[in-house]
Structures are given as structure tokens and as C-alpha cells.
Amino acid sequence: MKHLNLLLLSVLLCASCKSPEARMPESVRSGSFLMESAERSKKLNATEQKLIENIIKNNPDIEYIASESGFWYFYNEKIENEANYPQFGDTVDFEYNVSNLEGTEIYGNSSKTYIMDKEELFTGLREGLKLMKPNERITFIFPSQKAFGYYGDDNKIGTNIPLICEVTLNSIIKNND
Incomplete structure (x- = not known):
């Protein structure tokens, strides 16, 4: 009996010293979803670009500026x-209204106080405010990825x-930090 226990113990020790084996994945994923998503985004961007270019072309008396953003x-x-x-950190008070590219109003004239880059605001408007001085009024055209996106x-x-x-940027209160 003693020999049997010793044999069993040595078998268990040998089996427990085995190094772990890598498991094969159950399913292999290719990058097809990401590639399809990127392709859809490129098509969407091209479509929006054409719509915006048509707006600019149909208003030749307005001097549109393309931002770096x-x-x-x-x-x-x-x-x-x-x-x-x-x-960064300045408090701005501004008024804005939002419409789609056809000119249909989505949000009427609203007032907002915003601390630059410290609060939530959609990307395009946040970047657009950085181009403004007090008492200026600017009309921005944002493609969807600079607006609210997906x-x-x-x-x-x-x-x-x-x-x-x-x-319309009404005022800037400078951050003294």
C-alpha cells in the first residue's frame, strides 16, 4: 500500500510539472470588418464633401474658408x-443655432457658457470657437465626423x-490659472 501511494504521488508530481500548452482560437477573425468600416467612412466622407462643395459653389458671393481641422x-x-x-480653460459665452445642409433648423437660437476644452462639446464647434474673437459671428459647415458622427x-x-x-461669440473670460 505504501508503494502504491508513493507511485501515485510521483505520477501526480510529474503530471503537475507539465508546462501549459497554448490553445488554438476557436474562430479566426480577419480585418474585414475594420476594412469594410473604413471603406464606408470614406464613401460617406466623399458624399458629404460633394454636398458641401455644392453649397459653396451655389454661394459664390460668400468667401468660405477651409479650416485645418x-x-x-x-x-x-x-x-x-x-x-x-x-x-484652454477660458470661459466663453456664445449663442448658436443648428441646421442641416438643406437649411432646416434643428435647434433654434440657444445660449451656452462653455469652459474651453474642459467640458463636453462636439468636436467641430469646440475647434470653431478657438477661431473666434468676442462679438464675431461665424457660420460653420461641419461634416458629420466633426459634428455628432455615428x-x-x-x-x-x-x-x-x-x-x-x-x-456668435459674446464674451471670453480669461482663466487666470
Whole structure:
């Protein structure tokens, strides 16, 4: 009996010293989903680009400016003498309205106070405010990826909707930190 216990113990020791083996994955995924998603995004971007180019072409008397961030804008009211732009942490007070590319109003004139880059605001508007001086009024045209993108705003703005926003920057309160 003693020999049997010793034999059993040595078999268990040998079996427990075996190194772990790698398991094969149950399913192999290719990058096809990501490639298809990227292709859909490229097509969507091209379609929106054509729509925006048509708006610009149909308004030859307006001087549109292409931003480095991927949206377009023009000045309704431009302030020439001030160089006071909002910076990180500054508090800005602004008014805005939002419409789709056909000009249908989505949100009427709204007022908002926003702390630059410290609060939630959709990408295009956040970047657009950085281009503004107090008392300027600018109209921005944002492709959907600079607006609310794939998710929309869970209210009136749906999936992949490019937007036109007219924004008036009322004031900038500088952060003294």
C-alpha cells in the first residue's frame, strides 16, 4: 500500500510539472470588418464633401474658408482689431443655432457658457470657437465626423448628419490659472 501511494504521488508530481500548452482560437477573425468600416467612412466622407462643395459653389458671393481641422466657415461679422482668442480653460459665452445642409433648423437660437476644452462639446464647434474673437459671428459647415458622427445627439440629430452652425461669440473670460 505504501508503494502504491508513493507511485501515485510521483505520477501526480510529474503530471503537475507539465508546462501549459497554448490553445488554438476557436474562430479566426480577419480585418474585414475594420476594412469594410473604413471603406464606408470614406464613401460617406466623399458624399458629404460633394454636398458641401455644392453649397459653396451655389454661394459664390460668400468667401468660405477651409479650416485645418476639416470643416468650412465664413464670417457674418468679423472683428479686425482684436486678437483675443479663447484658450484652454477660458470661459466663453456664445449663442448658436443648428441646421442641416438643406437649411432646416434643428435647434433654434440657444445660449451656452462653455469652459474651453474642459467640458463636453462636439468636436467641430469646440475647434470653431478657438477661431473666434468676442462679438464675431461665424457660420460653420461641419461634416458629420466633426459634428455628432455615428451616434448623433440622442435627440434631434441622427446618425452621420453634417451640420451648419451659426455662432456668435459674446464674451471670453480669461482663466487666470
